[in-house]
Amino acid sequence: MKLELHKAPVRSLRFGPQTTLENDVLVINQQELQALLLEDPRLAAVTVDLAHPGESIRIMPVKDAVEPRCKLSGGNEVFPGFIGGVETVGQGATFVLEGATVLTTGRLVAPQEGIVDMSGPGAAYTPFSSTCNIVLGLTPREDVTLHEAEATCRMVGLKAAHYLACRCKAAKAARVEHYAFPPLAEAMAAHPGLPKVAYIYMLQSQGLLHDTWVYGVDAKKTLPTLISPTEIMDGAVISGNCVSACDKNNTYVHQNNPIIKALYARHGKEINFVGVILTNENVTLADKQRSSSYAVKLASMLGVTAAVISEEGFGNPDADLVLNCVKAESAGIKTVLVTDEYAGANGASQSLADSCPEGTAVVTAGNANATIVLPPMAKVLGDPAQADVIAGGFFGSLRADGSMEVELQAILGATNELGFNKIGAYTI
Amino acid sequence: MAYRVIHYINQFFGGVGGEEMADHKPEVRVGQAGPAMALHAALKGEAEVVATIVCGDNYCVANQKEVAALVATTVKKYKADALVAGPAFNAGRYGMACGTVCAAIGEACGIPTVTAMFPENPGVELYKAGTYIIPAADSARGMGQAIPAMAALLLKLLRKEALQSPEAEGYIERGVRVNMFYEKPGAERAVDMLLLKLAGKPFTTEYKMPVFDRVTPRPGITNMAGATIALVTSGGIVPKGNPDHIAASSARSYGEYDIAGVNDLTDTTYQTAHGGYDQTFANQDADRVLPVDVLRDLEREKKIGKLHHLFYSTVGNGTAVASAKKWGEEIGQKLKEANVQAVILTST
Amino acid sequence: MVFVLFSNNPLMRVLRFPGWELGLTPVSSLDVLLAGRNRVHAGWQLLHHPLYGNYRPHQQPYRSLLLQNSTASTIQANTQATTQQAQVNLTSLHLVEEALGIYQTAPVLLPHQAPHSFLRDCATIDLELMRLPLAQAGWAELGLEGGIPPFLPDTLLPCTGGNCEA
Known part of the structure; x- marks a missing residue:
């Protein structure tokens, strides 16, 4: 499979009569976008706001982040099973509005989702303080169920991202990235002498607001499976995970999975990157055993000698991470684990809920319990009252002057377990 | 202006007496007493020991909250910037006293605290998370080595200098996780680590998983x-x-x-x-x-x-x-x- | 009885679980875990992980725990699934003790400490996260036919130590 990513940079956003890309400025027809999203009868209201890096803006509670993409060629459309049909993606060419992000916000449940500060000390912790954000404020109709409200908000984010990319796809890309994923027979024979490496990609799959979708299928109902990294880039994996903002993998980080990027960077030079194995993190112990065995079996069938394993979430999924690690190592597959930590506000508690002697190589995305004071912002998009009930915030974390004391857990993508950020931790 | 330091020591090093005086109630002495004199000298004018608190070990261990409250009051009264306790060497109750006082003051007053003890002193395991502990010899013979090391770490903390690893700084690892920004994103660090592991070269994990010595129980006895x-x-x-x-x-x-x-x-x-x-x-x-x-x-x-x-x-x-x-x-x-x-x- | 469901989630009391043993008292989430731990020592096994995947003890006041009698084991959840009667399932014991380690050292949110809207959402999410284990144990969603039932919060019973099975 071969995929070209045609990347057009977006350096600024503004509203205008026609949605288009002009000199790196994404011009958006606000009414057209609103009208398109309001076609969903389950929505009562939609607002569209813009937020740029450096502005005194706080966005919360953010549900999902999506990068605008659409297909230029190769059949089907991005986000298969949602925007596109269920046929295979990951081939041909895909248009990307690089530097723009659709952020969906709106109340689903309490406690909920995360904070994006466009400036100030909190901005250093979220990847989305450096993107130009199209902020959708979503109000589902009161008579829709929680399941439907979540599905609606999820779909609206994808729809908006696809709409923006589609309207601009005639623009010339500044850069074209090429990715190839050969058939297995070729991949196995390629790069003799280089160690074969796989990526075991764990997806949160525990229930409502804790789910991930693969080609439109609820990940908890899947067995671990092989997928081409190019399919991931076309949005084959999308997030329905709305809780624990710091370490949930939103759709944007799936589309731009940095582990896939890092493995590609070494592919053909130091390693032979032969596969991505999607696996889930179900709550039942039987599923945990089955999925970890099956994922490692797929890695063994590929004949890999090493694998990167990334987790999503914490607590319960720590058990999946440990099972994947133990089973891979005992199958002779060397592992590096990517996780984050819940070591308490003072950093002295045990970081993970489970551990294993085989877990000798761990990359951490930092302690999510570390606290930070976020000063007031001139403008808040979303609902500031959510601070009281935001996961990782504590009751009363919103102060009278508009500042908030929160744990990093409340900040979107702060301790991303795909290793998106430079943050980590060490022991003193 | 020099930083101001309070030094906590026990009845023995305060010259009150030995085991028979272990119930001695805490007293505050202006200036330096016992090891505080050596510490004061080792701080070389950059910081000064403004008061010494002398307390019996049994009294402190039995009245931890009261002693901590008195030390906190003293810290405020003397406008102290830091607290030092010990060295406790391998004296178990003295180690407990130094540990509990340092941990409590660090939390209550938010100032740096440093103590020193023999690595097997039970105070280490109990309090290392709450304070900086310099490894010391098992007896007072190690005073000459411990004091300069305590002074050096204390000054770094007072200057708010970034600390290196516990090994480099010479204190007992506290087991406390602190966030930092690396040069590279986590994903690249993961692949770098994987390449080292694949090549059989040494690598440093960013998080050491705790290893537990688990024993599988024997089946139950039938008869x-x-x-x-x-x-x-x-x-x-x-x-x-x-x-x-x-x-x-x-x-x-x-x-x-x-x-x-x-x-x-x-x-x-x-x-x-x-x-x-x-x-x-x-x-x-x-x-x-x-x-x-x-x-x-x-x-x-x-x-x-x-x-x-x-x-x-x-x-x-x-x-x-x-x-x-x-x-x-x-x-x-x-x-x-x-x-x-x-x-x-x-x-x- | 093959299954026992412990829960402090009031929604669980509205639902029907024919043939199951139930311990559905308004205790703390920690007490639910302790009740489960006591059963693990009596030879029962957990059917699911006792921790949430995205919530800490101060973020979710409800906890449900579904266990199966090992002697009637049909779902082999563990490689170490025991064959002898009343042997302790070590995987279950390990997981429940690790979970208790977290609940006993972290602040635990009690239901009456949270606002009503927060509680209703937490109860709904707890139920949603239990759907898979309940379904794998054969539960037919009895009582859920009309959607999530009306929610009435409880007054917390003064009960600690895991002796809350009554």
Whole structure:
């Protein structure tokens, strides 16, 4: 499979009569976008706001982040099973509005989702303080169920991202990235002498607001499976995970999975990157055993000698991470684990809920319990009252002057377990 | 202007007296007393010891909150920027006192705290997360080495300099996780680490997973009426007089004692050697820790085959894990050779 | 009885679980875990992980725990699934003890400490996260036919120590 990513940079956003890309400025027809999203009868209201890096803006509670993409060629459309049909993606060419992000916000449940500060000390912790954000404020109709409200908000984010990319796809890309994923027979024979490496990609799959979708299928109902990294880039994996903002993998980080990027960077030079194995993190112990065995079996069938394993979430999924690690190592597959930590506000508690002697190589995305004071912002998009009930915030974390004391857990993508950020931790 | 430091020391180093004065109530002395003089000198004018608090070890351990509150008041009164305690060397209660005072003041006043003790001092394990502990020798002979190291770390903390790893800075790893920004994103660090691991080259994990020594339990005993049962305790029960001199804390040995014919442990025949809990009830009736009387009942009732004629005892109070593991293996081997089917382990 | 469901989630009391043993008292989430731990020691096994995947003890006041009698084991959840009667399932024991380690050292949110809207959402999410284990144990969603039932919060019973099975 071969995929070209045609990347057009977006350096600024503004509203205008026609949605288009002009000199790196994404011009958006606000009414057209609103009208398109309001076609969903389950929505009562939609607002569209813009937020740029450096502005005194706080966005919360953010549900999902999506990068605008659409297909230029190769059949089907991005986000298969949602925007596109269920046929295979990951081939041909895909248009990307690089530097723009659709952020969906709106109340689903309490406690909920995360904070994006466009400036100030909190901005250093979220990847989305450096993107130009199209902020959708979503109000589902009161008579829709929680399941439907979540599905609606999820779909609206994808729809908006696809709409923006589609309207601009005639623009010339500044850069074209090429990715190839050969058939297995070729991949196995390629790069003799280089160690074969796989990526075991764990997806949160525990229930409502804790789910991930693969080609439109609820990940908890899947067995671990092989997928081409190019399919991931076309949005084959999308997030329905709305809780624990710091370490949930939103759709944007799936589309731009940095582990896939890092493995590609070494592919053909130091390693032979032969596969991505999607696996889930179900709550039942039987599923945990089955999925970890099956994922490692797929890695063994590929004949890999090493694998990167990334987790999503914490607590319960720590058990999946440990099972994947133990089973891979005992199958002779060397592992590096990517996780984050819940070591308490003072950093002295045990970081993970489970551990294993085989877990000798761990990359951490930092302690999510570390606290930070976020000063007031001139403008808040979303609902500031959510601070009281935001996961990782504590009751009363919103102060009278508009500042908030929160744990990093409340900040979107702060301790991303795909290793998106430079943050980590060490022991003193 | 020089930083202002308070130094906490015990009754012995404060010149009040030895063990007999361990109940000495805390007193605040203006300026430097005992080791505070050496610390003051080692700070070379960049910081000064403005007051010394002298307190009996027993008093401090028994009245931790009160002593911490007094130290906190003193810190405020003297507008201190930091607290130093010890060195406690291998004195168990002094280590506990230094640890508890440093941890409490660090939390209550938000100022840096530094102490020093022998790495096997029980105060290390209990308080290393709450303060910086410089490893010291096991006796006051190590004063000359400990004080300059404490002064150097303290000055770094006062200057708010970024600390390197515990090894580089020379303090005992606190086990506290602190966030930092690396040069590269986590994903790239992961692939870098994978390449090193693949090449068999050394690499440094960013998080050391704790390794637990888990033992898979043996299957249950099907015929209790035929089983020989042994008693082993870390509660310190020994024959009256503690003939093997098992230490009250940081034990260096365990004892093996014959209880053939003994049906009941009494206050005239047995006692506890343990210094980490109130001994009153154990000394009144050692069966409360080592239930010989009940097992003799079960023996008579034929609920168990018999009680093994030897019991093993040590003190768990700050005893090194490595020693405990070694003794456990030895005791296990002896019990196995004696055809014991099961052991009741009692702790306190 | 093959299954026992412990929960402090009031929604669980509205639902029907024919043939199951139930311990549905308004205790703390920690007490639910302790009740489960006691059953693990009596030879039962957990059917699911006792921790949430995205919530800490102060973020979710409800906890449900579904266990299966090992002697009637049909779902082999563990490689170490025991065959002998009343042997302790070590995987279950390990997981429940690790979970207790977290609940006993972290602040635990009690239901009456949270606002009503927060509680209703937490109860709904707890139920949603239990759907898979309940379904794998054969539960037919009895009582859920009309959607999530009306929610009435409880007054917390003064009960600690895991002796809350009554």
